[in-house]
Amino acid sequence: MNVEDIKARLSRLESLHSAFEEKFPLLYGENDRERFVEILRGLHTISREKLELSSALYREMVGSTYAENQAKELYRNEHQMKFRIEELLSLLAKEDYDAKLKLSTAMDRLAQFHRVYDYAVRKALSELAREVEGLELLAGGENQKKVPVGILEELRKIKTLEAELEALKRFLFRLYAHPGDVHKVEEALRDWHSRGLLWVEARNVEKLSGVRNAEEILEGLALIGVVEKKMRGGEGVYRHRSYSPD
Template sequence: MNVEEIKSRLSRLESLHSAFENKFPAIYGEKDREALLETVKALHTVSREKLEVAAGLYREMSGVGGYAEAQAKELYRNEHQMKFRLEELLSLLSRDDYDSRVKLETAMERLVQFHRVYDYAVRKALGELTSEVEGMALLTGGEKEKKVPTGIMEELRKVKMLEAELGTLKRFLLRLYTHPGDVHKVEAALRDWHSRGLLWVEARNVEKLSGVADAGEILEGLTLIGVVEKKMRGGEGVYRHRSYSPG
């Protein structure tokens, strides 16, 4: 495993992602078909390179295993999905028949919806991988090639996770002390969604129904104290109140 090569790939991905995110807003509200086509082409060019770099990174991290490999896999999966969405748009924009025009609006909605999850998921994976690689660099002591003991990396990851959870819990308790009504509203909104038949609920839906800003932060706190369950779906956290859990 070449730590310097991995760091180089991560740096390149961060640069490409920033370029991609700077270009992406141009698709919103664009009415001119030709202008939209050019914008999507530009995004696809960046996306294609991102996927290529992410694939190389995934191959490198597969030799490490554990959490680092899982994050590299998640990064690759999101880049592959974004490239697919953009290619779907390119195909529809290259034709001007009635059927393509009808499908274009739906494809745009799917792309925009996915992008809401994509940006966060990619930045999170890049951040986690950067931290993992920094740990590897310390453990390898400057050597170019050396396999890092997976057990050590897993222990370091657990420490980082505990630190993150402690920070989340502190923010939740402060919110509970200063604005207890917000916590009750978020919990009530989550239950409300369940009563409507939605078993797992996204944070933004809870925020919309409760009217509480940053509802996701409260949901994370409720998860830590055992009131709410959380799982990942499509790179995004979804929540379920334990009173609605089976059994």
């Protein structure tokens, strides 16, 4: 793992993302078709380079679980954005009636994805930048470029265990003080599943259950294996294990 290469890629990605976010709002309200296509092509050029850089970054981070996951999330979002832009460009290149009907839907999908895209990308870049700071600290000198990822990973595991212990302590307190809240949260999660939503955000569980800070309970349930958790768009989502396909 070459720290200087990673820093350079991160710096370039941050610069490109700022340029992308500055240009993206120009799509809204643009009624001139040629100008719209011109803006979209400019975004596509930026998006293509961002995807290439995030792919290279992902390969560099293989072996460091946390950093690898962040790089994977970054790559996933960049790939999705490039796909959405190319979908629009493809439809704009056609003149048939069917393409015109699909154009509005494709633009809506792009706009909807962009709402979570900016946050997710900035979060991933921020987390990766912190990882690089740790790598530099472990490097122990300007002339040492190669860093043993295993050391940083062990430190990461310790921090993760500490965070999980704190989450478990909060859950056990809620379970002891208000056991009914735990039942309500679990039932609300099941209720969402029965409505067809397989992965549920904490705020939706909180809204349905009426339990404040439901995420604390969901985190605890995830730690003891009652529910599953994954990250989506920079936010945790949950699924009850009784609804797992396994």
